[in-house]
Amino acid sequence: MGYPFHPFKSVKLHLKADNRIMMFLSSASEAxxxxxxxxxxxxxxxxxxxxxxxxxxxxxxxxxxxxxxxxxxxxxxxxxxxxxxxxxxxxxxxxxxxxxxxxxxxxxxxxxxxxxxxxxxxxxxxxxxxxxxxxxxxxxxxxxxxxxxxxxxxxxxxxxxxxxIPRRTPPKSNLPRYRSEPRRQTFLDNLVTGRRCQ
CATH class of the missing domain: 2.60.120.280 (Regulatory protein AraC)
Structure with missing residues (x-):
């Protein structure tokens, strides 16, 4: 796709569309x-x-x-x-x-x-x-x-x-702290194995 003159003063403008790269080499112009x-x-x-x-x-x-x-x-x-x-x-x-x-x-x-x-x-x-x-x-x-x-x-x-778009890091999981308590670890183990919790 050619133009009769180059539209911009910038050095190059690369555009990728439909697997084609169109390049407009630039020079001074009235456009x-x-x-x-x-x-x-x-x-x-x-x-x-x-x-x-x-x-x-x-x-x-x-x-x-x-x-x-x-x-x-x-x-x-x-x-x-x-x-x-x-x-x-x-x-x-x-x-x-x-x-x-x-x-x-x-x-x-x-x-x-x-x-x-x-x-x-x-x-x-x-x-x-x-x-x-x-x-x-x-x-x-x-x-x-x-x-x-x-x-x-x-x-x-x-x-x-x-x-x-949030810039902060996601919150840390509480799961390691939760697992550190024996009673809660037993609850998690029972939950995973399907046993009834008491």
Whole structure:
């Protein structure tokens, strides 16, 4: 999948989708964003980060996003904004189609990771972004569309639907202490062997 010009100033952006590795070698350009659409049956992406910000939207399927020590479920009514250099991973275990819009931080630098409600205009802009910045005669119009997309993202309703991943170690078992008392050890032995406890 080739582009008539390279969208970003960063050195390299590696993307793995459907057992293909797409690499975008970068150079200065007029394109403030690029949209990649991925389709498949299953993906378990490693934890990674980008120099660009990323807007991720699952058009088909449910996407599980690990971000900022939280697990987030994204359905087609939600998108996630991931600022540049933020660690994240994506898991999909069913047929999927999702859009990743990579945004040059010089064009838009969102404040923090956010889960966003996707309304009709926001959705259509995300879906259409795949076709932007391919035709040199449309670059000015595509740049205007990109500004509208960023504006829609900024004004989208923020959702707080994340599950915190605990950082503490699990509690220690009380079983060794319980076994140290003879009466309780007899109870455990009887429980394992099926004998009646007295």
């Amino acid at each position: 403030p964003l690029v949209s990649i659409v991925r389709e498949g049956k299953q993906v378990d992406g490693p934890i990674h980060q980008h120099l660009e910000g990323q807007l991720i939207y699952p058009q088909l399927g449910v996407l599980i996003l690990e971000l900022d020590n939280k697990v987030i479920r994204l359905a087609p009514d939600r998108a996630a904004w991931i600022p540049s250099n933020v660690l994240h991973s994506v898991i999909l275990n069913q047929t999927y189609r999702y859009h990743s819009v990579y945004v040059d931080p010089a064009f838009f630098h969102g404040p923090s990771a956010q889960i966003l409600q996707v309304r009709p205009l926001f959705r259509e802009l995300i879906l259409d972004a795949e076709s932007w910045f391919r035709d040199p005669d449309r670059r000015a119009a595509d740049r205007d569309r990109a500004k509208i997309l960023m504006d829609e993202m900024q004004h989208a309703v923020h959702l707080n639907r994340a599950v915190e």
